Amino acid sequence: MLFLRDYGDTEVGGFGIAASDDLLFVEDIQLVKQVCSWAHVAFDDESVADFFDRQVDAERRPEQFARIWVHTHPGDCPRPSMTDEETFERVFGRADWAVMFILDCEGQSYARLRFNVGPCAEVEIPVGVDYSRPFSATEPDTWEQEYLANVHAEQLRRGMASTLEPVLASPFDEEPTDAWYESWFDYAAEEEEAEELIL
Amino acid sequence: MKILVINNDGGGFADYVDVADGTTVAQLFERQIGSTKPSHYLIRVNRQPCPADQVLCEGDRISITPTKIEGANS
Ligand SMILES: [Zn+2]
Numbered sequence A: 001m002l003f004l005r006d007y008g009d010t011e012v013g014g015f016g017i018a019a020s021d022d023l024l025f026v027e028d029i030q031l032v033k034q035v036c037s038w039a040h041v042a043f044d045d046e047s048v049a050d051f052f053d054r055q056v057d058a059e060r061r062p063e064q065f066a067r068i069w070v071h072t073h074p075g076d077c078p079r080p081s082m083t084d085e086e087t088f089e090r091v092f093g094r095a096d097w098a099v100m101f102i103l104d105c106e107g108q109s110y111a112r113l114r115f116n117v118g119p120c121a122e123v124e125i126p127v128g129v130d131y132s133r134p135f136s137a138t139e140p141d142t143w144e145q146e147y148l149a150n151v152h153a154e155q156l157r158r159g160m161a162s163t164l165e166p167v168l169a170s171p172f173d174e175e176p177t178d179a180w181y182e183s184w185f186d187y188a189a190e191e192e193e194a195e196e197l198i199l
Numbered sequence B: 001m002k003i004l005v006i007n008n009d010g011g012g013f014a015d016y017v018d019v020a021d022g023t024t025v026a027q028l029f030e031r032q033i034g035s036t037k038p039s040h041y042l043i044r045v046n047r048q049p050c051p052a053d054q055v056l057c058e059g060d061r062i063s064i065t066p067t068k069i070e071g072a073n074s
Helices: A002-007 A045-057 A082-090 A140-150 A154-159 A161-168 A178-198 B025-033
Strands: A013-019 A022-031 A034-036 A040-043 A068-073 A097-104 A109-115 A122-124 A151-153 B002-007 B013-018 B041-045 B061-066 B070-072
Touching: A002 A140, A022 A068, A022 A140, A040 A045, A045 B002, A045 B041, A045 B061, A068 A082, A082 A097, A082 B070, A140 A151, B002 B025, B025 B041, B025 B061
Parallel strands: A034 A151, A068 A097, B002 B061
Antiparallel strands: A013 A022, A013 A068, A034 A040, A040 B070, A097 A109, A109 A122, B002 B013, B041 B061
């Protein structure tokens, strides 16, 4: 996480991969394709879906790979912003539980665990390194490759549109057709009508 | 028939489920996710986005994954 934070000038984010026997023990950080600036990070939706596919193929459960959302703040404040709170609510508020972890430039961190079932509590949790667990050697070359493959700085995007376009391209092999839009539009409209009837 | 369903809502899910022949993507979505709007998710079948009325086939993999994951520092 420190390596990823310090490699570039921008925010960077990913998912914490937890041990199967301790879901709050993060064994690895995995990046997805993202567009970042000093103040913002946005994951690529298709890359998130690919990440889920890869993790399931590796026989991990969603609670091991999709519950700990991590990102950095290049400034000196690890407190969540409005955008962070909105994402934590909208994306991670539907899972039974989730953690938002933020690491700032000076090494301060913030972690909050939320439970969305039962009494639906939220609590800030301490962060530490567990040296009692075995850990593999550092792999800066691998980390660098992962960083370069996934993290695309926003200012580069403007100047290198052709190189980075695939990162933000539509998740379709071909452009979505009118029929595709209509099928989901009709479905959503039916849902709303049903909701109104219930109300 | 059996299909593989992947999603993170509730307790999280990545397992095979039995569905009736002729089940569409929209019906499966409703069964797994309920009333949440489909626009909050990227829904793919066999790693490709799909129309709501696509009929699922034996062995299909359907993933329902979150979209617009964004962070900011101010
Ligand atoms: Zn943030």
